[in-house]
Amino acid sequence: MAEPSDRIxxxxxxxxxxxxxxLFRDDRQEDWGAILVAIIVIAIIVVMTR
Amino acid sequence: MNAESERGFVxxxxxxxxxxxxxxxxxxxLRLWVEPWMATSVVFGQKGWLVNSxxxxxxxxxxxxxxxxxxxxxGGKLPAIFADGFRLSRLLIxxxxxxxxxxxxxxxxxxLGAMAIFLIGGFVVLSxxxxxxxxxxxxxxxxxxxxxxxxxxxxGVSAAVATAPAVEAKASHVAYAIATILGFGIVTMFVSPxxxxxxxxxxxxxxxxxGTGILNSGQVLAAALAFNPKVAPGxxxxxxxxxxxxxxxxxxxxVFAVTVWYWAxxxxxxxxxxxxxxxxxxxxxxxxxxxxxxxxVLLTSIGAFGDVGIKGGPPASDTIKMLRLWMTWIFxxxxxxxxxxxxxxxxxxxxxxxLKVGLIVGVTKYVLxxxxxxxxxxxxxxx
Numbered sequence: 051m052a053e054p055s056d057r058i059x060x061x062x063x064x065x066x067x068x069x070x071x072x073l074f075r076d077d078r079q080e081d082w083g084a085i086l087v088a089i090i091v092i093a094i095i096v097v098m099t100r
Numbered sequence: 101m102n103a104e105s106e107r108g109f110v111x112x113x114x115x116x117x118x119x120x121x122x123x124x125x126x127x128x129x130l131r132l133w134v135e136p137w138m139a140t141s142v143v144f145g146q147k148g149w150l151v152n153s154x155x156x157x158x159x160x161x162x163x164x165x166x167x168x169x170x171x172x173x174x175g176g177k178l179p180a181i182f183a184d185g186f187r188l189s190r191l192l193i194x195x196x197x198x199x200x201x202x203x204x205x206x207x208x209x210x211x212l213g214a215m216a217i218f219l220i221g222g223f224v225v226l227s228x229x230x231x232x233x234x235x236x237x238x239x240x241x242x243x244x245x246x247x248x249x250x251x252x253x254x255x256g257v258s259a260a261v262a263t264a265p266a267v268e269a270k271a272s273h274v275a276y277a278i279a280t281i282l283g284f285g286i287v288t289m290f291v292s293p294x295x296x297x298x299x300x301x302x303x304x305x306x307x308x309x310x311g312t313g314i315l316n317s318g319q320v321l322a323a324a325l326a327f328n329p330k331v332a333p334g335x336x337x338x339x340x341x342x343x344x345x346x347x348x349x350x351x352x353x354x355v356f357a358v359t360v361w362y363w364a365x366x367x368x369x370x371x372x373x374x375x376x377x378x379x380x381x382x383x384x385x386x387x388x389x390x391x392x393x394x395x396x397v398l399l400t401s402i403g404a405f406g407d408v409g410i411k412g413g414p415p416a417s418d419t420i421k422m423l424r425l426w427m428t429w430i431f432x433x434x435x436x437x438x439x440x441x442x443x444x445x446x447x448x449x450x451x452x453x454x455l456k457v458g459l460i461v462g463v464t465k466y467v468l469x470x471x472x473x474x475x476x477x478x479x480x481x482x483x
Binding site for chain 2: 072073074077078080081082083084085087088091092095096098099
């Protein structure tokens with residue numbers, strides 16, 4: 051079986067910066083980002099429906 | 101450190117604007133114009149055939165649009181101007197899952213607990229053991245086996261990435277595992293709604309099935325919303341996601357178990373230094389966004405957002421109604437982005453023994469989950 055690391059695009063989802071599925075440094079930072087966005091969304095909705 | 105990582109985060113956010121705009125415009129067009137048009141258009145002599153018989157909705161169309169952007173319109177790679185926007189798709193999905201906590205109460209989750217832990221735990225263990233067992237017959241590398249075991253057992257991409265450093269896996273092992281499970285997941289994502297409707301499954305049965313049987317978190321979400329785009333207590337997405345979250349929580353435990361298996365078979369020379377304790381793995385790998393989800397459940401339970409609109413109770417408050425509406429949009433944006441990350445060329449990397457093992461385990465889990473859910477349908481707990 052040929053190693054995919056020999057092929058174009060093999061750096062794929064997890065390893066290389068250019069192939070990463072996230073703008074964040076890692077999963078943990080993305081998790082905190084999601085919590086922050088959720089807080090902002092909730093705050094906006096609570097203010098709008100008060 | 102390369103130029104990419106030296107960029108400030110604010111700069112990255114600004115650079116995400118064009119991609120995000122493309123995602124938003126795509127979903128607005130699909131949801132506000134294309135879906136209503138499909139619902140009234142006549143195909144094969146039937147009004148609304150695309151919606152009623154093909155079960156097409158803005159969620160499925162959004163994922164397809166993302167896939168077409170990448171693989172057809174942009175020739176296999178997202179242009180730099182749009183790439184950063186699409187990289188926000190997982191953030192949006194995680195945000196939506198945190199907000200999804202407003203569909204549940206602590207009492208409902210406790211009620212669900214034992215059954216969900218039993219079923220989810222059973223399927224996680226079954227998948228991992230199957231991969232470890234099959235790897236002997238297919239003579240797979242131990243690192244590859246360990247990564248694939250957790251990718252098939254828990255939630256695909258995150259589990260594969262979390263396991264890789266602990267078992268000395270190469271980037272190519274992660275690539276094989278991810279390509280295999282995402283390839284299989286794409287098929288299940290599109291097939292499941294048809295099977296669910298054909299079998300006449302309820303939202304409860306369908307959500308329990310896909311929450312257990314589909315390998316990847318994003319694809320569980322997509323399959324649930326494709327079956328029923330409504331976000332409310334008891335709908336497919338509320339059932340599927342709570343089961344899926346139970347599985348996501350098990351990541352550190354599964355990483356630990358598979359790491360122990362890996363090092364038990366390796367020579368002692370590196371083992372002592374490279375193994376991590378369960379405590380360390382819990383601190384390092386626990387998906388923190390799940391805490392956000394749990395806080396949301398707690399706030400909902402104490403009535404912070406008003407009535408939640410559970411069947412038989414008072415109607416949902418305006419805040420809860422608006423939260424649910426926003427969730428459908430946030431999930432929709434995230435899933436268009438997810439579609440943009442499905443790269444047919446990368447999927448073609450899957451092959452050989454990992455593909456065979458992944459498919460055997462994936463299909464077994466998918467079919468067995470349906471059989472089990474149908475067998476215990478009278479005992480499934482509505483939340």
